Every structure is written in C-alpha cells, then in structure tokens.
Amino acid sequence: MTASASDALIRLDGVTKTFGTTTALNNASLEVSRGEIVVLLGLSGSGKSTLLRHLDGLEIPTAGSVEVLGSQVPSLKGRALRDLRSRVGFIFQQFELVPSLTVLENVLTGSLSGVRGPRLGLWGYSRASKLTALEHLDRVGLLDRAYQRSDTLSGGQQQRVAIARALMQKPAILLADEPVASLDPESSEQVMALIREIAADEGLTVVCSLHQVDLAISWADRIVGLRHGEVVLDTPTGDLTKAEVMEIYGRVATTTAEIRAVAEELVEAAAQVAAS
Amino acid sequence: MTALDSATDAATRGRGPAAQGGGRSVAERAPKRPISPERIAASLTLVALVVLGILAVRDVDISIPAMVQSWGNAENFMARVGGLTFPAPGDLAWLIALTVGLVLVGTLLAAVLSVPIAYLAASNTTPGNGWRAAARFIGVLTRALPDVVLAMAFVLMFSLGTLPGILAIGIHSIGMISKMFADAIEQIDEGPRLAIRAAGGSKMQEFASGILPQVLPSWVATVLHRNDINLRGSVVLGYVGVAGLGLEMSYAFKSLNYGKGLGIALVIFILCVVMEIVSSMVRGAMLGEQKHTRSWIDRILHPRLGSNAAAAPVGRPAWAASPQTAVRRPWTAQRVRHTIAGVIAVLVVVGSVVVSQINWMDLITFWAKLPEVAAKFWPPSFGNYDASAMFQAMRETVAIALAATVLTLLPSLLLGSLAARNVAPSSGARGTARLLLVGIRGIPELILAIVLVVITGLGAQAGVIALAIGGIGLLGKLIADSFEEVDRGPERALRAVGATRLQTYTSATVPQGIQALIGHSFYMLDTNIRAATILGIVGGGGVGYYLLNASQGSRYETVTAIVLMILATVLVVEGLAMWMRKAFR
Numbered sequence: 001m002t003a004s005a006s007d008a009l010i011r012l013d014g015v016t017k018t019f020g021t022t023t024a025l026n027n028a029s030l031e032v033s034r035g036e037i038v039v040l041l042g043l044s045g046s047g048k049s050t051l052l053r054h055l056d057g058l059e060i061p062t063a064g065s066v067e068v069l070g071s072q073v074p075s076l077k078g079r080a081l082r083d084l085r086s087r088v089g090f091i092f093q094q095f096e097l098v099p100s101l102t103v104l105e106n107v108l109t110g111s112l113s114g115v116r117g118p119r120l121g122l123w124g125y126s127r128a129s130k131l132t133a134l135e136h137l138d139r140v141g142l143l144d145r146a147y148q149r150s151d152t153l154s155g156g157q158q159q160r161v162a163i164a165r166a167l168m169q170k171p172a173i174l175l176a177d178e179p180v181a182s183l184d185p186e187s188s189e190q191v192m193a194l195i196r197e198i199a200a201d202e203g204l205t206v207v208c209s210l211h212q213v214d215l216a217i218s219w220a221d222r223i224v225g226l227r228h229g230e231v232v233l234d235t236p237t238g239d240l241t242k243a244e245v246m247e248i249y250g251r252v253a254t255t256t257a258e259i260r261a262v263a264e265e266l267v268e269a270a271a272q273v274a275a276s
Numbered sequence: 277m278t279a280l281d282s283a284t285d286a287a288t289r290g291r292g293p294a295a296q297g298g299g300r301s302v303a304e305r306a307p308k309r310p311i312s313p314e315r316i317a318a319s320l321t322l323v324a325l326v327v328l329g330i331l332a333v334r335d336v337d338i339s340i341p342a343m344v345q346s347w348g349n350a351e352n353f354m355a356r357v358g359g360l361t362f363p364a365p366g367d368l369a370w371l372i373a374l375t376v377g378l379v380l381v382g383t384l385l386a387a388v389l390s391v392p393i394a395y396l397a398a399s400n401t402t403p404g405n406g407w408r409a410a411a412r413f414i415g416v417l418t419r420a421l422p423d424v425v426l427a428m429a430f431v432l433m434f435s436l437g438t439l440p441g442i443l444a445i446g447i448h449s450i451g452m453i454s455k456m457f458a459d460a461i462e463q464i465d466e467g468p469r470l471a472i473r474a475a476g477g478s479k480m481q482e483f484a485s486g487i488l489p490q491v492l493p494s495w496v497a498t499v500l501h502r503n504d505i506n507l508r509g510s511v512v513l514g515y516v517g518v519a520g521l522g523l524e525m526s527y528a529f530k531s532l533n534y535g536k537g538l539g540i541a542l543v544i545f546i547l548c549v550v551m552e553i554v555s556s557m558v559r560g561a562m563l564g565e566q567k568h569t570r571s572w573i574d575r576i577l578h579p580r581l582g583s584n585a586a587a588a589p590v591g592r593p594a595w596a597a598s599p600q601t602a603v604r605r606p607w608t609a610q611r612v613r614h615t616i617a618g619v620i621a622v623l624v625v626v627g628s629v630v631v632s633q634i635n636w637m638d639l640i641t642f643w644a645k646l647p648e649v650a651a652k653f654w655p656p657s658f659g660n661y662d663a664s665a666m667f668q669a670m671r672e673t674v675a676i677a678l679a680a681t682v683l684t685l686l687p688s689l690l691l692g693s694l695a696a697r698n699v700a701p702s703s704g705a706r707g708t709a710r711l712l713l714v715g716i717r718g719i720p721e722l723i724l725a726i727v728l729v730v731i732t733g734l735g736a737q738a739g740v741i742a743l744a745i746g747g748i749g750l751l752g753k754l755i756a757d758s759f760e761e762v763d764r765g766p767e768r769a770l771r772a773v774g775a776t777r778l779q780t781y782t783s784a785t786v787p788q789g790i791q792a793l794i795g796h797s798f799y800m801l802d803t804n805i806r807a808a809t810i811l812g813i814v815g816g817g818g819v820g821y822y823l824l825n826a827s828q829g830s831r832y833e834t835v836t837a838i839v840l841m842i843l844a845t846v847l848v849v850e851g852l853a854m855w856m857r858k859a860f861r
C-alpha cells in the first residue's frame with residue numbers, strides 16, 4: 001500500500017447497490033485523500049446521490065466495501081454509526097431545515113450527536129453551544145436572522161444555514177448532494193464559494209455532486225464522472241477544458257435521451273456563461 | 277404472440293382510416309369497461325346499507341302529523357315547567373369551571389398517552405409491523421369502548437368526583453387522537469428528519485427535533501377538536517355519577533325539576549358553542565402563523581419576495597453586533613406574543629388540574645380494589661335478560677344509527693356543499709352555512725335527545741332525530757372540508773368549456789370528493805352506533821337502556837356482556853368501513 005493510499009479518508013471498493021431490479025451503483029471504486037475537493041459529475045439517475053449516501057451510512061451496499069475515516073461503514077451500528085455521521089457533514093439539495101424552527105435551533109441540531117437525549121426548544125442547549133452556533137451563523141453572514149423561522153429565509157440563505165448546521169458537527173468530511181440545484185445563479189455562486197472557503201479554512205475533505213460541467217471544472221480539484229452507477233471518468237481538473245470533459249461525456253452517452261440531456265446541459269451552461 | 281402484442285397491434289392498425297373499413301363501429305371497438313368484483317361487492321353492500329337505512333327510517337315511523345301533535349304536548353309540558361331556572365350564579369360558575377376543567381384534563385391525558393401509540397402506529401416511525409399492529413389495536417379498542425361504560429367501571433373503583441370522568445375521557449379519546457397523530461406523522465416531510473439522522477442524531481432526537489416541530493400545529497388542532505367532542509359528551513358522564521353540569525342536570529331531571537334541568541341543558545349548549553368558537557379561533561391563529569410558509573418552488577420563482585418577507589431593518593439590529601451579544605434572544609413583538617400565548621396555555625392547564633380537585637390518593641388505593649371490581653364484571657352473562665331480547669335491542673340500536681345516518685346524508689351534502697369555498701355561490705351563503713354547521717355541531721346530541729324525549733316521548737324516534745340533526749353538523753363540516761381540498765384544475769377546465777356552476781359541481785367537484793364522502797359517511801355510521809348506545813341511557817331507545825339498568829342494578833356481568841356485544845358490532849362496522857375505503861380507492 002502506498003503512502004498516498006493510506007492517507008485516503010474515503011475508500012470505496014467495488015460497491016454495488018441495487019434497489020429491487022434497478023442498479024444504482026455498479027462496481028464503483030473511489031478513493032479520496034485528505035483535503036481533496038472532489039466533484040461527482042453525472043446526469044440525474046447516474047448514482048451520485050446513492051454514492052454520497054453510502055459514505056454517511058444512510059445506505060448499505062449490496063456488495064463491496066465502504067471505508068470512511070478508517071471505519072467500515074456498513075458494519076457500524078448505534079452509537080458508533082452516529083459518531084461517524086457526526087464527523088461527516090451532509091448538505092442536501094432541498095436544504096432540509098425544519099421549517100417551523102428558528103434558524104439558530106436548526107444550526108444547533110448539528111450538535112445533537114454530542115449530547116444525550118432529545119432536545120425541545122432553545123433552552124435545551126448549553127450557552128456554549130449556542131455561542132458556537134451563532135459564530136457559525138456569523139460566518140455564513142446570517143447572524144441577524146438567528147431568531148427567525150427558517151422558512152422565512154430565501155433558498156440561498158437556507159442553504160447557508162444548512163452549511164452552518166454541518167459546521168456545528170466539527171466535520172472532517174463534507175458531503176454535498178447537488179447543493180445548488182434548487183438555487184438561482186447568484187445564490188449558487190455564493191454557496192459554492194462559501195463551501196470552498198470553509199473547506200480551505202478548516203482543512204475539510206469535500207465530495208460534492210453536481211450536474212453542471214462548467215461549475216465542476218472551475219470549482220473542483222478533481223472530477224469523477226458517473227454513468228449508470230459506474231465510474232467512467234476520474235481526472236484532476238488542472239488544465240482540463242470543458243470541451244474535453246464534454247468529449248468524454250459525449251463518448252459515454254449512448255442513448256438518444258442521454259445525448260439530448262447532455263446537449264441541454266451544454267445549452268444551459270452556454271447561457272450561464274453568456275449571462276455572467 | 278402475447279395478449280399485449282396483439283393489443284398494440286390492433287391499436288396500430290386502428291390508427292389509419294383504412295383500418296376502420298372493417299365495418300366495426302366505434303362502440304364495438306371501444307374497450308369494455310373493466311369490472312372489479314371487489315368493487316361490485318362493495319357497491320352492493322353500500323346499496324344494501326342505504327336500503328336498510330331507509331327501511332329503518334320507515335320502521336321508526338317519523339310522521340310529521342304525529343310530531344305536530346306532540347308539539348302540543350311539548351307546549352303543555354313547557355307550561356307545566358313554568359320557565360327555565362338556573363343554579364345560583366356562584367354554583368353555576370363553579371360547575372362550568374369543573375366541567376371544562378375535567379374535560380380538558382381528560383383530553384390532555386389522552387393526548388399524552390397517544391404520543392407513544394402514534395409513534396408506534398405510524399408507518400414511517402414504527403420499529404416493526406408487530407408494534408404497529410399492537411398500537412393500532414389499542415386505538416381501535418379504546419375507540420370502541422364508550423366513555424360512559426368506562427366511567428361506570430371507574431365510578432366503582434374511585435370515590436365519586438372527577439377522576440372517573442377524567443380517566444374515562446382520557447382512555448376513550450386515545451382511539452381518535454392516536455389515529456390522527458399517526459396520520460400527521462405519516463404526512464411529514466422526511467427531509468429534515470433525514471438531515472438530523474445524517475448529523476448523527478439518535479431516534480429520539482430525530483423525533484424531538486425533526487418530527488415534532490412539523491406535526492405540532494396539526495396535533496394541537498386535533499386535541500382542540502377532540503376537546504370539543506368530549507365537552508359535548510361530558511353530559512352523559514353525569515348520568516353515571518361523574519361530577520359537573522351533567523350530574524347536576526341528571527339530579528334535576530330525576531327529581532322532576534324540569535325547569536332547572538332544561539336550564540342547565542341550555543347552559544351546556546351555550547358552553548359547547550363558545551368552546552367551539554374559541555378552539556376554531558386558536559386553530560385559525562396557528563394556521564395564520566403557518567401561512568408565512570412558502571414552498572421552495574415559490575422562493576425560486578420569486579426570490580425577492582422571500583427576502584422582502586424576511587427583510588430586517590436596514591443594517592444590523594443592535595443585538596446582532598456579535599455572536600456574544602446575540603446569545604440573548606431579543607424581545608421582538610412576535611416573541612412577546614408567543615410567550616403570552618404560552619403562559620396562558622400553561623395557566624389554563626394548571627387551572628384545569630386545580631379545579632378538577634383530583635383525589636390523587638385514589639390512584640394508589642384503586643389498585644387494591646381492582647381485582648374485586650374486575651371480578652364483579654366477569655364472567656359476562658345476560659343474567660335475567662333474555663339473550664334474544666338483548667340481540668333485538670342491539671338490532672334496534674344499529675337500526676337507529678343507520679336511519680340517522682341516512683337522514684343525515686342529504687342535508688349535510690347540501691349544507692356542506694354550500695359551506696365549501698369553491699362551491700358556494702356567494703361568500704354570504706358560505707358564511708351562513710358555516711355558521712349553521714357550527715351551531716348544530718355545538719348542540720350536544722344528548723341534550724337534543726332529552727328535549728326530544730320530552731316532545732315525542734320515550735323511544736327510538738327521539739334517538740333517530742337527535743342523531744340525525746347532530747350528524748349534520750359533523751358530516752356537513754367534513755364534506756365542506758373535503759370539497760375545498762379537491763384539485764381546482766378540473767373545475768376551471770369545465771368552467772372554461774362553458775359548464776354551469778351546477779354542472780361544474782356535479783362533474784368536477786363531486787367526483788373528486790366522492791371517496792372522502794363515502795369514508796366520512798362510514799365514520800358517521802361508526803360514531804352513530806356508539807352514540808345510539810348512549811342515547812338509550814336517556815330514553816332514546818335501543819340497548820343503552822338495558823346498559824344503564826344493569827349498571828344501576830349492580831349487575832355488572834350483564835354490563836360486560838352488553839359491552840362485548842357493542843364492541844363486536846362496532847368492530848364489524850369499522851372493518852366494513854376499512855374495506856369500503858380500500859375498494860373505492
């Protein structure tokens with residue numbers, strides 16, 4: 001085993017996952033080293049979300065092994081599983097804040113794995129963790145919204161609250177599942193920049209799924225392409241151009257529906273470039 | 277060639293005009309309407325029930341001339357009563373506080389007990405199918421046991437007072453409350469809960485932080501709704517010895533002091549209507565709060581609206597200068613409002629417990645009496661009653677319930693439709709219909725029955741009319757609500773092709789609401805069977821009369837036998853209703 005391989009925080013080996021008759025992941029292997037910023041690129045249904053969910057123990061693979069932070073995730077249960085999850089932050093496409101709770105309380109739910117028993121209302125949390133949560137909120141620029149209901153915020157603001165919630169976990173790894181798919185271009189830019197900035201400051205390892213090729217190239221250190229649950233592309237972005245990625249993508253797109261989807265993607269990307 | 281292949285083949289051939297030259301008309305080529313045997317069976321059962329109901333109405337022999345004639349009786353009677361009298365104001369205030377207090381404590385007890393049961397019964401939180409079945413069974417069982425029967429048993433175990441009533445209400449209400457709580461849990465957005473799981477939260481933390489905040493408004497509405505029902509039902513508890521307005525009324529009637537009895541009945545009616553209005557105001561205030569919620573789609577479409585709604589004053593407020601200053605939550609107008617509402621709620625609950633004067637010692641001493649009392653109730657036997665007479669009485673109770681349900685249907689369909697926002701011809705008509713429904717719902721059926729017994733004399737007639745009128749309030753509201761919930765698209769489409777208001781109603785609104793309509797009608801029948809039992813207690817006919825007699829004569833094994841008979845009937849109807857809902861899905 002090489003030195004770089006032993007530094008891998010995430011190691012997927014031949015992971016297959018089937019739901020009934022559909023195969024979501026097909027013999028997928030992937031290693032991510034400490035501090036890497038990786039984008040999973042693929043069309044919807046290509047298995048990006050399923051792969052991410054395996055890393056947090058939200059899915060159990062049908063075959064293959066999933067090792068995260070040195071633990072075999074599928075074998076973890078109860079307290080051990082919750083401990084692992086607390087060290088892995090997860091950001092969702094739909095933000096998944098509790099709408100009727102205040103922004104601050106939503107951030108505080110990120111610290112639940114560190115306390116025993118359920119918490120009802122703000123008074124259930126210590127002053128120290130409230131202060132930490134407020135610091136995170138300040139960092140994402142939403143301190144003045146701390147006591148508002150979370151559903152009164154805009155989409156971009158809600159995603160920033162979700163980032164603060166993930167930070168509350170003091171994570172080593174940050175997973176993000178299409179974090180900007182429900183946002184307008186301006187908020188998307190803010191949110192992606194924020195994730196990058198925080199990752200640099202905290203030395204986080206980030207795995208983020210996206211479907212915009214443009215954004216992936218400009219944002220990530222490394223791109224992993226998925227198609228039908230298989231890894232079909234794994235390359236550092238470096239001086240990679242969009243044309244090159246699209247070429248690989250074009251080659252792997254075989255059905256007319258896929259080609260059409262890729263073409264639409266291109267048009268969308270072109271429009272975004274033209275707009276900015 | 278498979279059947280599917282030949283079907284697509286035929287379809288392809290049918291496309292060209294030439295292919296139609298085969299001489300087969302459209303009617304011949306059209307697919308036959310599929311027939312599901314289950315649906316036919318369900319439809320036949322439905323028709324049979326309606327026919328039985330109509331026959332039952334005929335049997336009860338509600339004739340208008342007889343009613344008019346007995347109206348004379350009523351006038352004579354009222355003249356003899358010589359006007360309504362009331363207890364002294366101080367006593368009256370105390371009785372009102374006591375009644376409201378014990379009902380509220382009972383309902384809250386049921387709510388607390390319902391939380392774990394709902395958690396086990398909801399498909400997305402249950403730890404396993406065995407737990408789920410057990411929790412649902414508890415729900416069905418507690419719903420089927422009439423609260424008055426529970427009260428009879430508890431009155432034996434506890435000293436007279438409020439505790440038997442609180443426990444009877446508390447246990448009986450679990451059925452409905454846990455069902456509604458579980459439904460609310462099943463309807464939550466799973467996302468926030470998943471986020472808490474992904475952050476390493478335990479099951480309990482998922483529940484407290486991810487589920488509870490989502491279901492709380494609906495849970496509070498359920499509890500308020502049930503509290504209204506329990507307040508109306510508390511009257512009958514008085515007849516078996518539970519303290520409060522009901523007991524006072526039953527004393528008055530037993531001592532032939534009709535003026536005072538009817539006076540108390542009037543007080544109860546007003547109390548019920550007031551309670552109904554208060555709880556609908558609280559529900560409205562809570563929903564108003566929720567209205568700020570906009571789906572994420574809205575926010576993407578109108579991002580600026582979202583930030584406007586959230587717009588804080590320009591620049592940061594002083595408290596948000598730094599995280600250290602922000603630890604203290606600022607006293608905004610909203611926070612003040614919430615705190616005041618919370619304090620009032622706590623005061624009301626504490627006040628209710630205090631006025632209920634619960635004899636806590638009873639909770640300890642009753643365990644000693646439990647075996648002795650339980651032995652009195654076992655084994656079940658009809659004793660000196662003839663079994664066939666008992667079955668006849670049960671049949672009469674079912675007939676009363678069926679007749680009342682059938683009589684309720686048309687008026688509630690009419691009133692309910694008028695009360696639905698998308699059907700009502702004008703907001704005035706809608707308002708009037710809604711008001712009428714609230715008024716009718718406020719009348720405790722029992723009060724109605726007592727008054728009717730006075731007018732029409734003892735017997736099934738009083739029971740049927742009381743239930744039929746009371747049913748309009750409930751069924752009408754349920755119908756109005758489900759019509760308002762239908763998809764508005766088809767209605768707009770029909771308006772667009774030039775359909776009249778009535779055509780739109782019959783072709784777009786009713787077809788979409790028909791399932792809910794059938795479901796609600798069965799719920800009505802279900803409720804009516806239980807209510808019909810209880811009406812017998814005040815002379816409304818059926819098996820309830822024997823139940824009260826057996827209880828007052830201390831023949832408890834007979835009480836058990838009658839209760840088991842009622843339980844079996846209710847379970848059969850419940851099963852039938854479940855099957856109907858499935859068949860007409």
